[in-house]
Amino acid sequence: MKALRKLLDNIKPHVQKGGKYEMFHSTFDAFETLLFVPNHTTKNGAHVRDAMDLKRTMAVVVLALMPAFFFGMYNVGYQHFLSLGQAASATFGEMMLEGLIKVLPIVIVSYMTGLGIEFIFAQIRKHEVNEGFLVSGFLIPLVLPVDIPLWMVVVATTFAVIIGKEVFGGTGMNIWNPALVARAFLFFAYPSKMSGDTIWISGLTEKAVDGFSGATPLAAAASGNISQFSMLDSFLGFIPGSIGETSTLAILIGAFILIYTGIGSWKIMFSTFAGGFLMAWVFNMVGANASMQVPALHHLCLGGFAFGAVFMATDPVSGARTETGKWIYGFLIGVFSILIRVFNPAYPEGVMLAILLMNTFAPLIDHFVVQSNINRRLKRATVKA
Amino acid sequence: MRSANLNLCIFAAKYLNRVLKMSEVINIKKGLDIRLQGKAENIIGHAELPELFAIKPTDFHGVTPKLMVREGDQVKAGSVLFFDKYRPEIKFVSPVSGTVSAIIRGERRKVLEVVVKRDDANAFVEFPTADPGSLSRQEVIGRLLEAGAWPLIRQRPYDVIANANDNPKAIFISAFESAPLAPDCDFVVNGQEKYLQAGIEVMKKLCNNVHVGINADAASKPYLALKGVQMHKFDGPHPAGNVGVQISKISPINKGETVWVTQPQDLIIMGRLFLDGVYDSTKNILLAGSEVVKPAYYRTRIGACITPLVASNVKEGTIRYISGNVLTGKQITADGYLGYYHNQITVIPEGDYFEFMGWAAPGLGKYSVSRSFFSWLCSKTNYRMDANLHGGHRAIVVSGQYDKVLPMDILPEYLIKAIMAEDIDKMEQLGIYEVVEEDLALCEFVCTSKINIQEIVRNGINLMMKEMN
Incomplete structure (x- = not known):
């Protein structure tokens, strides 16, 4: 460790302002602060500070994503062998290996592309490299179908980081959740690769056994075939879908980590689930078409609902920032997710669009909350004066 | 049997009386108590008054000092050192008698410190004594200004020295401090109750509406005995002891309103001025923090040099001296001076080290409100916190913190x-x-x-x- 520190101290003068390799300053800084928490001390004001920083925050979110990630890899393998009719004979190791081979390249490509762009922007702006992409880069693979071509991951990540984030000024300034921007970009630019029945399972070819469709439960629900996916399978995640979104259980473990550490907003998670449940329940009452008849609880375990509620809606930058606003924001995400799911014939999943929509409206919600605080203050003044 | 009943009745009556008198406890829910190492027992350590004292114009927001003394001038306790250029009636006086030994200037000749070297005469400028109750408001203000005690009264909004021409809506005094390692306000005024009440009399002349905030968990004996004030009981974590928080719960400041605030020990200084006719800024200050060998209270005066207190009383290593508490204090050097409004000196490690992969380590000894470090496993520990920033500056990301x-x-x-x-x-x-x-x-x-x-x-x-x- 001391040798490493010494090495960094030796390189440092060369990459600082006026040094020969000044252009690598941000890059150097990023690696230096990754290896060592800097020796910066407070000047005045609060002399002691909470040990928490953005790196730790992001690291905890990535940790919370791990259960969904590992289950996702397993499920990729499981679905693959299921489609071949070999689910019973394939071992756990084989399934994990299949998942690893399919998923890892997507993760690596997403990180390399995104971080590369982040480093370049940080250098141009002469800023420190922000940690935001540590999470975005991990979220992007988890919301993609497993058969996505890698070049699409590159294009989508590039679009998301530049248009979704850097044009607004980087981490902390963006309007929409970058990972969802990536997904929405792919969905609208390459719809044939982002929907349909064949993309959700790796290597789904003619080799699939008879009667295996590869359709996601949501597509099945729309055509009235939800009964082929049991509630338990949907909750545990043994269903086709995007890589990380299938297991509600794994996601809830992540939610527990986020809430327990105090990093994710339980208000948003809770109100999103509440909004979704309520809307689905209302539709149950109406029951006019097949997807309206999907039981409310089952709805919450399908598609990206849980993943979106726990990991996407809670993004503090693009979500509502006031405490009251969080209730409203989450609730409406839940409502709109189910609404879009049930009424949109083109696309059976609504969570992505619901979150992006509410990202757009989050500042408006906050505006009203702030305004009510202001009004309270004004009212107090006039009463007393 | 009868007397037992009687006793019970008296007890009940007393209790009822107390309950009725201060029926309401204002519960503060939001906040945080940071548990630090280096808490002091309630003992007063023995220490001679230091050689050097300094009044720092930078302790006062919005004051442009105009010097009244030069290096080498003789002064007494209560002699004017400088006044505010834009409000000349506000004077700042020497806490001790002696010689002006240095006038420290910073960039653009800004006066940073007026240092007085104490002599053994311990002479005071003599002011007339009077019962503040018998004086008019103007007379009281005049005497406070004249003796240099006026800066002890500050106003909200802005936290600047009060404007003598204002009529504040109320005066607020917080009779407890809730900041990390803060001094015990009951203990520091012990034995000074007479002057404390006199200080309250002074306040009552300035504004009839005097509020005192006490801690629900403390005995608050010296404060409960105060006459002519409105008592408010507060319960909850820091910043419950901040006078600003108490104001917001009792009567929040609206646009165009002014309130004045002062501290218990400052009331005592004002009380002495009226009862004894001297500007005697003696107060009990606390020396605490993880790097102090023997944390204790010391009897000293405003502007005291901290060297004699810390000289052989701190641990090895790079150390940060703070005048005030760890949240709001000012960084000073080992030969620095106690700030004008401060009641404590806190000594913590500087923390200017690199930490290998610190953001990924379990962090058992690290304090965080979030439970993202495993220090929540041992929730009862007191922490030895240093002044490390623990990260880099970023745009605001996390919400609701x-x-x-x-x-x-x-x-x-x-x-x-x-x-x-x-x-x-x-x-x-x-x-x-x-x-x-x-x-x-x-x-x-x-x-x-x-x-x-x-x-x-x-x-x-x-x-x-x-x-x-």
């Missing part, structure tokens, strides 16, 4: 953003009049993005003052 530690009806993040944007109207609408730096100190402490919130708040207040004048 500040709200959890500010028990006021204020949206701190929006207020801070309004200040950063220099949007005067928004600042006013979002409550800039109700806060000063110390109220948002905990927001700064918890901030993941390491934003210097207190500095921003001060900039906002300064901008506001400029705009209003």
Whole structure:
């Protein structure tokens, strides 16, 4: 460790302002602060500070994503062998290996592309490299179908980081959740690769056994075939879908980590689930078409609902920032997710669009909350004066 | 049997009386008590008065000092050292008798410290004595100004020295401190009750509406005995002891209103001025912190040099000396001076080290409000916290952090953003009049993005003052 520190101290003068390799300053800084928490001390004001920083925050979110990630890899393998009719004979190791081979390249490509762009922007702006992409880069693979071509991951990540984030000024300034921007970009630019029945399972070819469709439960629900996916399978995640979104259980473990550490907003998670449940329940009452008849609880375990509620809606930058606003924001995400799911014939999943929509409206919600605080203050003044 | 009944009756009556008198406890829910090592017992350590004392014009917001003394001048305790150029009636006096030994200047010859070397004469400028109750308001103000005790009274909004021409809506005194390692306010006024009451009499002349905030968990004996004040009981974590928080619960400051605030030991100094006719700024200060060998209270005066207190009383290593508490104090050197309004010196490790992969380590010994370090496993420990920033400055990312530690009806993040944007109207609408730096100190402490919130708040207040004048 001391040798490493010494090495960094030796390189440092060369990459600082006026040094020969000044252009690598941000890059150097990023690696230096990754290896060592800097020796910066407070000047005045609060002399002691909470040990928490953005790196730790992001690291905890990535940790919370791990259960969904590992289950996702397993499920990729499981679905693959299921489609071949070999689910019973394939071992756990084989399934994990299949998942690893399919998923890892997507993760690596997403990180390399995104971080590369982040480093370049940080250098141009002469800023420190922000940690935001540590999470975005991990979220992007988890919301993609497993058969996505890698070049699409590159294009989508590039679009998301530049248009979704850097044009607004980087981490902390963006309007929409970058990972969802990536997904929405792919969905609208390459719809044939982002929907349909064949993309959700790796290597789904003619080799699939008879009667295996590869359709996601949501597509099945729309055509009235939800009964082929049991509630338990949907909750545990043994269903086709995007890589990380299938297991509600794994996601809830992540939610527990986020809430327990105090990093994710339980208000948003809770109100999103509440909004979704309520809307689905209302539709149950109406029951006019097949997807309206999907039981409310089952709805919450399908598609990206849980993943979106726990990991996407809670993004503090693009979500509502006031405490009251969080209730409203989450609730409406839940409502709109189910609404879009049930009424949109083109696309059976609504969570992505619901979150992006509410990202757009989050500042408006906050505006009203702030305004009510202001009004309270004004009212107090006039009463007393 | 009979007498037992009688005793019971008396007890019940007393209890009832107490309950009725202060029926309401104001519960503060939001906030945070940071548990630090180096807490002091209630003992007064023995220490001679130091050689050197200094009054620092930088302790007062918005004061431009105009010097009345030169190096080498003889002064007594109560002799004017300098006054405010723009409010010449506000004078700043020497805490001890002796010689002006140095006038320390900074950039552009800004006066930083007026240092007085104490002599053994211990002479005081003599002021007339009087029962404050028998004087008129103007006479009281005149005497406070004359003796240099006026700066002990500050006003909200802005946290500047009160304007003698104002008629404040009320005067607030917080009779307890809740900041980390803060002194015990019951203990520090012990034996000075006479002067404390006299100080209250002075306040009552200035404004009939005097509020005292006490801690529900403390005995508060010296304060409960005070006459002519409105008592309020507070319960909850820091910043419950901040007078700004207490004001916001009792009678929040609206646009155009002014309130005055002062501290218990400052009341005693004012009381002495009227009862004994001297400016005797003697007070009990606390020396605490993880790096102090024997944390204790010391009897000294405003502006005392800390060297004799810390000289052989701190541990090895790079050390930070803070005049005040760890959340709001000012960094000073080992031969620095106690700040004008400060009642404690805190000594903590500097923390200027690199930490290998610190953001990924389990962090058993690290304090965080979040449970993202495993220190929550041992929740009862007191922490040895240093002045390391624990990260780099970032844009605000995490939301709702500040709200959890500010028990006021204020949206701190929006207020801070309004200040950063220099949007005067928004600042006013979002409550800039109700806060000063110390109220948002905990927001700064918890901030993941390491934003210097207190500095921003001060900039906002300064901008506001400029705009209003």
